[in-house]
Amino acid sequence: MSNSLYPIFLKLENLSLLIIGGGNVALEKLESVLGNSPETSIKLVAKEIIPEVRTLENQFSNITLHERAYDDLDFNDTDLAIIAVNNIELAGEIREKAQQKNVLVNIADKPDLCDFYLGSIVKKGSLKIAISTNGKSPTIAKRLRETFTEAIPDEMDHVLDNMQDIRNKLMGDFNYKVKELNKITTEYLSDGKVSSKPHLEIEKLINITKTAQRKANIYLAIIGVLLLFGLFGLVVYQFNLSEDIQYFLNKDGHIFYWMLFAGFMAEIVAGSMGMGYGVICTTILLLLNVPPPVVSASIHSAESFTTAAGSFSHYKLGNVNKKMVWVLFPLAIVGSVIGALTLSHYGEHYAHIVKPIIACYTPLSWDQHFKKCFQR
Structure with missing residues (x-):
């Protein structure tokens, strides 16, 4: 059997509405009416009225509440009525009185007794779509409303x-x-102006996910390094290895292995963050009492390969400002030569001065690295 209902849109704000009932069902009907026609003249009659309904009375001056039993005179000067009572026999009696007054009635959850239905409504500015299942399944109507609300773009009102x-x-x-x-x-x-909206939302979601992943990688890298250092310190303390470690570090033949360990630790962090290798290696090697010239030479020797690979990747992807490269190229050469000569000449003899300077500069580099990571 087909749906024989004829949909219409009422100018409800020009009519008078009566609601009989003051419970949750009445509240739902009242919110539906106010959500679509907020200036409708509404009279609500019920023996008991829940606080949520009274809250709406305080918000809308066009609502009048009567906490008493229903009376036949309530249908005077009424155009439409919504009955939201639990007693089906009482609802039938109210419907008969309403028909005598030529008032159309909607009885909640009783399709057979209704003169009209309250359908699920999709709203997008001036666009309004009413959905009806002929009283068979309000749940399906609700799901369809959610689907249409999500599918129709918010810009529809501008259109x-x-x-x-x-x-x-x-x-x-x-x-x-x-x-x-x-x-x-x-x-x-x-032109796809409407259909492009879901794609924009998907792209926004992807970007948010990528940002969250980057931040998670940074936090995991920091936590991982802290856990490794904490575990190492616990082992040293538990087995009283401090003297043995000092003896081991004083052996010149083992400094290479400690430098290898420092590079490995730094690469764990740099692999997740995409940066920070030089800063981490500098900090660790200075703590191991490695001379500043050796620190600089070892780190830049290792970074020359990774930097070359990264530069080649940027060049192939077209992510290079060639004009800026030619401006910075001679300045970079001059700065690197001056820095290498200065450190090699003064780093050995004035290590007691150079090390504090590097130690003060390193925390600033850490701060800039983390700021760049979070900006990404």
Whole structure:
């Protein structure tokens, strides 16, 4: 059997509405009416009225509450009535009284007794879509409403305003206006302006996910390093290895292995963050009492390969500002030569001065590295 209901849109704010009942069902109906026609004149009658309904009375001056039993006189000057009572026999009696007064009635959850239904409504500005399942499944109507609400873009109201302006400017008879408006809407939809909205939302979600992953990698790297150092310190303390470690570090033949260990630790962090190798290696090697020239030479020797690979990747992807490269190229050469000569000449003899300077500069480098990571 097909749905024989005829959908109409009422100017409810020009009519008078009576609601009988003051529980949760009445609250749901009341919120639905106010959500679509907030200035409707509403009279609500019930023996008991829940606090949520009274809250709405404080928000809307067009609502009048009567905490008492229903009376036949309540149908006077009433155009529509919504019955939200638990007693089916009482609902039937109220419906008969309403029919005698020529008042249309909706009885909650009783389709057979209804003169009209309250459908699920999709709202997008001036666009409004009412959904009816002929009283068979309000749940399906609700799910369809959620689907349409999500599918229709929020810009639809702007589209309707533009179409109204175009319609007002069109000259000609009704058939001409229909043809022109059909042509405009067809071109609009074919351009993908409506369908592009879900793609934008997906891209936004992907970007948010990537940012969250980067931050998670940074936190995991920091936590991992702290755990490794903490575990190492616990082992040293538990087995009293401090003297043995000092003896081991004083052996010149083992400094290479400690430098290898420092590089491995730094690469764990740099692999997750994408940066920080030089800063971490400098900090660890200075703590191991390695001379500053050796620290600089070892770190830059290792970084020359990774930096070359990264530079080649950026060049192949077209992510290089060639003009800026040629400006910085001579300055970088001059700065690196001066830095290498200065450190090699003064690093050995004035290590007691150079090390504090590097130690003060390193925390600033850490701060800048983390800021760049979070900005990504």
